[in-house]
Amino acid sequence: MLSDSNIYDIIIVGGGHAGSEAACASSKMGSKTLLITTNFHTIGQLSCNPALGGIAKGQIIREIDALGGFSAIITDYSTIQFRMLNKSKGPAMWSPRAQCDRKLYSNFWRFFLDKRKKLDLYQDTVTSLIIKNYKVHGVITTLGVKIKAHSVILTNGTFLNGKIHIGRKKFDGGRIAEKKVKGITEQLVNIFGLKFGRMKTGTSPRVDGRSLDYHKMKPQEGDIDPKKFSFFYKTKKLKKQIKCYIAYTNHVVHDLIRNNIMYSPIFSNSIKGSSPRYCPSIEEKIYRFSDKKEHPIFLEPEGWNTNEVYVNGFSTSFPERIQYHTLKNVDGFKNVKILKPGYAIEYDYFPPNQLQPTLESKFIENLFFAGQINGTTGYEEAAAQGLIAGINAHMKINNKSSLILKRNQAYIGVLIDDLITKGTTEPYRMFTSRAEYRMLLRQDNADERLTHIGYSIGLISKKNMKLVDKKICLIDKCLSFFKKENIDPKIINPILYKKSSPVIFNKKKIETILSRSDIELKDIITIPFIMKKIKNNRFTQEILEQVSIRIKYKGYIDREEKNAKKLLKLENIVLPHNFDYKNMESLSLEAREKLNYHRPFTLAQASRISGVTPSDLTILLIHIGHG
Structure with a gap:
C-alpha cells in the first residue's frame, strides 16, 4: 500500500467528523483515497457531548445527507433519543437533535468507511507535508513513511500542538490520553508563511448515572413520534428512548466557583487561546452572567449499555477536587461519582480567510483544510466542511468544476462564506440567525434544495434522486389542489367558529382558509372530501406539512426568494x-x-x-x- 510507485489521489489527515466525511465523499466519487489517523478506535468519535443536531446544526446534518454524506445515516443508527427543537416557533427555526450512543456512533463510522472500495485506512501520525513550489505532493508520518498524493486534506481537529489543562496541571495532548501533533504548524508557518492562532475549547465531566438522584431533576423526554435525520436510509423506528434530565446550579455552587476562580486556568491566564463565546465553561458563565441565580445543566446518557452520563452545560477546567465539590452541591448530585473530569484544551488553527471558497489554501495548491483547524466548533460544522473539502479535492485533481454552495442554497454555504470572508478569532458556531435566508433553508426541505447537486456529482444514487423528484411532484400536485379547490361555508364554518376564526359567507379556496394563523393543517384534512382526495393521491403527512408551510409562510418565502435573486446578480x-x-x-x-x-x-x-x-x-x- 505504501510503496513509492503507489500514489494516492487524496490523502486525508485525521479521522474525526471532517476527515470521515471527506474520505467517504472523495472515495465514493472515484478518487483513490487514504485516511490517516493516529488511532483506529477513535474514528468518528463524539469527543464532547454525545449528541448530533440542534439549533441550525440539525439543518446542517440534513444538508449533508441531501448531498450524499453519512453523518445523518450514522446518527439514525445510533440514536437513543430524538427531539425536534423549537416546534413552538416557525418552521425556519425547527431543528432536529438526537442523543446518540457514543460507541455505536463511532463503530458505524468505521463500518461505513470500511465499505468504501477506493478508501484505504492507515494508522500513524502525519508530522509534515511534502510541498514543492507551493504545491502539495504528499505527507510524511512519525514513522518516517513518505506517502505521495495529488491532494491533501488537513482535518486535525484539536491535535495541532494541543495542550490540556486541568487546574494547574498542563500536559500535551489532542484529547485526554492522546498525543498532540507537532510539525505541521511549524512547517506551514515558518517555511510557507501561513498565519495561525490558538483557540480553546473544553469538555464537561462524565459521571456515574447510578450516583445521581433523578427525582430531584426535571425529566426531558424524547418526541412521541420521533423522526429521522436521513431522507433516504430507513432505519427501524425508535420505539424505546432513554430519558435525559435537567438540573440547575444554585447560589452555593456559584459561591464555590467564585471563591475558587483563581484555580481556573482560564482566569489565571494559563490559557491564551480564544474561548467559544456561545459555549462557555461554567466558570465563565458565573463570571459573565453574575446576575443569574441559576444555570441549567443537561444530563445526557452516553448509550444504551452504559451508566456513563455527560454533564452538558458544566464544561470546566477546574482541578478535579473543585469539580467534585461544585457538582456535589447541585440538587440530585449529593452522592455524585465522577468517572472522567472535565478539561480545557488549547490547539492551533489557521484563520480560514486564507482559504478559497472550495476550502483549498490560497497559497499552497491542492492543500485543503476542514473542521476545527479552520476555527470552527461542533461536529456538524466539521462534518460539513469535510464533505465539501472531499468533493472539491476530487474535482480539482480531475479538472472539474468546484462545488461552491451559495448562502441562499444551504447553511453549509453560509458557514463556508462566513469563514473565508470574515475569518474568525473565536470558535465559530452556526446559528439560524447567521442565515439571512433561513426560511428557505429549512431542515425539512434540504433534500429538495441539494439532492440534485449530490446526484450530479455522483454522491446520490438514481434511486434516491427519483424519491426526491416524486416528493416534489406530490407537493406540487397537493398544492395545486389546495389552491384550486373551493370549500363551502356550510362545511368550514363550524370549524372556524370553534377556532374563534371569522366565518365565511361565500366559497373560499382551501389555501385561503389554511393561510389563516389560527387554522391548523389538522383542521382542514379531517374534512371528508379533502380526506378522500388525500387518500386517493397518497399525500403523506410529510407532503401535507410541506404544503402547509408553503401556504402559511408564502409571504416570507416569496420575499426571501426575491432577495436571493438580487444577491445572485452580485454573486x-x-x-x-x-x-x-x-x-x-x-x-x-x-x-x-x-x-x-x-x-x-x-x-x-x-x-x-x-x-x-x-x-x-x-x-x-x-x-x-x-x-
Missing part, C-alpha cells in the same frame, strides 16, 4: 484575483486595506466584508465595466 459578478485595490484612490482607505487582504472572489462576497460600503461597491462595478 455572478466575479472580481479579478489580481485586482489592484491599493492604488484605487476612489475607494475608502479602509476598503482598500480590507479588499486587498481578503481578496474577495465576487462582488457579493466583497459586500459582506466589514468596512466595504455601498459606494465602494459602485466604484468596483465601474472599474470592472459593469457601471
